[in-house]
Amino acid sequence: METIRLVYPVEGGDLIEAGEASSKMKLTLKKLGLPQDVIRRASICMYEGEINMVIHADGGQAEVEVEPEQIVIRMADTGPGIPDVEQAMQEGYSTAGSTARELGFGAGMGLPNMKRYSDEMIIDTEVGKGTTVTIKIKIPQ
Amino acid sequence: MAMRHSVVLDNRRCRGCTSCIKCCPTEAIRVRGRKATILPDRCIDCGSCIRVCPHKAIKSVGDELDVLTRYEYCVALPEPALYGQFHNLDNIDIILNAFLQIGFHKVYEVSKAAEMLSDFERQCIRSGASSVTPQISSSCPTVLRLIRMRFPKLMGHVACTILPMELAAILARREAEQETGLPPEKIGVFAIVPCSSKVTAARVSEGLSHPVLDGAFAIRDIYLRLLSPMKHLENVEPMASSGIIGMGWASCGGESAARLGDRCVSVDGVGNVIRMLEEIEDGRLPEADFLELSACTQGCVGGCFTVENPYAAKMRLKSLMKGQPVSRNRFQFEGKDRDIVRRDKELQYLPTFVLDQDLGAALNKQLRIQELESHLPGLHCGSCGAPSCHAFAEDVILGRASEDDCIFKVRERMRSMAGKEEADDYLPPPFRHPKSEPVKQ
Secondary structure, eight states, X not given: OOOEEEEEXXXXXXXXXXXXXXXXXXXXXXXXXXXXXXXXXXXXXXXHHHHHHHHHHSEEEEEEEEOSSEEEEEEEEOSSOOSOHHHHTSTTOOOOOHHHHHTTOOSSOHXXXXXXXXXXXXXXXXXXXXXXXXXXXXXXX | OOOOOSEEEOTTTOOOOOHXXXXXXXXXXXXXXXXXXXXXXXXXXXXXXXXXXXXXXXXXXXXXXXXXXXXXXEEEEEOGGGGGGOTTOOOHHHHHHHHTTTXXXXXXXXXXXXXXXXXXXXXXXXXXXXXXXXXXXXXXHHHHHHHHHHOGGGGGGBOSBOOHHHHHHHHHHHHHHHHHOOOGGGEEEEXXXXXXXXXXXXXXXXXXXXXXXXXXXXXXXXXXHHHHHHHTXXXXXXXXXXXXXXXHTTSTTHHHHTTSXXXXXXXXXXXXXXXXXXXXXXXXXXXXXXXXXXXXXXXXXXXXXXSSOHHHHHHHHHHHHTTSOSOOOOOOOOGGGGGGGBOSSOOOOOOTTOSOSSHHHHHHHHHHHHHHHHXXXXXXXXXXXSSSHHHHHHHHHTTSSOGGGSHHHHHHHHHHHHOTTOGGGOOOGGGSOTTTSOOOO
């Protein structure tokens, strides 16, 4: 079966550019004619993941695989890792710095939102090594 | 149904320079055989190409004034953007009176209808009727077409109302029928519009199944005709019938201001509009109640049919508003007649950008597009006639172009056949290897 692979590098430290990758991905998903709801959920997850990578991990890479049944988004960074995943999953919990907060980020809704809008979310993290968040969104047949 | 457009190309003037292909927000232009060609399904009549064409080869055509002779009674519906076009004008009545000298029998200001629409919206806000937020303004036809093409998820956010010029047309025709006793077909109702997209909208409405206008004239064309009668008017009858709110619709922010206190975002310029729609689509602006989106810089005063610089026009319009009442018109229709402001058909999704209706086939095409794009130089030079290497790759896979249309692909092939040192290896300076020719200072 056909699988599309899209790779987007996410620059660290540049909150202004954050959101570029999700925007580009969205355009491609639209051209594929995927259901609007799937596109919306995928781009929200991607956007939140991008912001996370910029704020916490000095960037990383987002990889998107589009298959006929699902979209898999893998966001990998080599940042500090998440010491307590359960805590990080709580709404409102954030370790974002003051710059990010001034720009309106750091509300502690990133990971919870990604969980809410995806069908499956796997967080693979190791303190000091980095984090890979994998999101799956099913395409209704 | 193919879309109808008012943006057309003058083949004699077009030299195939590729300036237009890159400014088009929907990548709707390709250059073929030394001439630009517009992909009709993609054009949203925004006028970007008209502004950028150095040879003035892309135009938009309004109707010819001769059509007035086909009707017994003609009504002019000037859009408020017209008022900002004149130097040293301190009274709108002068413009409105001048219309009666150039073949029109009556004037019905579009700003009057705009005030009624604003009042209707305020009534909806007060009654809590509008449920989806943010609501998106329905007043720019280019934005409506853009949403139908690229942001179908947001179609449900678009306000239910028709264009001010459409409401003006319906009401003006009613009034004219009552005043003259003529049948509606003998009455001609014509808008005086600032942009190509409203000319198109007068022919094919976004929101109404049957067009309510008999035509639309470009401000630019009417402007010259009005100048002389404006100077020689003997007496100026008071005709202006709208206030600050109605006139305010001509510049971006005016429609928002009329909502009195709603949390509004006013965005102008088609690129900014696209970025804003992307954000709204992802729910990134939850606090906004209303979005006013104008494809043209500064709103309708920046339309491609205007004469004056949009900033100057906006300033003049503001000084004309001074001393005017805030609003002179209310929405006072009762019962079924209240629906007069509403669209009678839903906005339809235009899947122009979708590679294939079948997901498997679309994935396959996307895969081939990516594969081809990875072998293209990424210079977006436009030599193939497409706006970018990606658009070119799409064209090839969708059968609109051949791989050999890329000069770099052809060069690669020739090299492999003839060896590196052939004379055909010529490349213009931007594409030469930096070592082969140092830049002369």
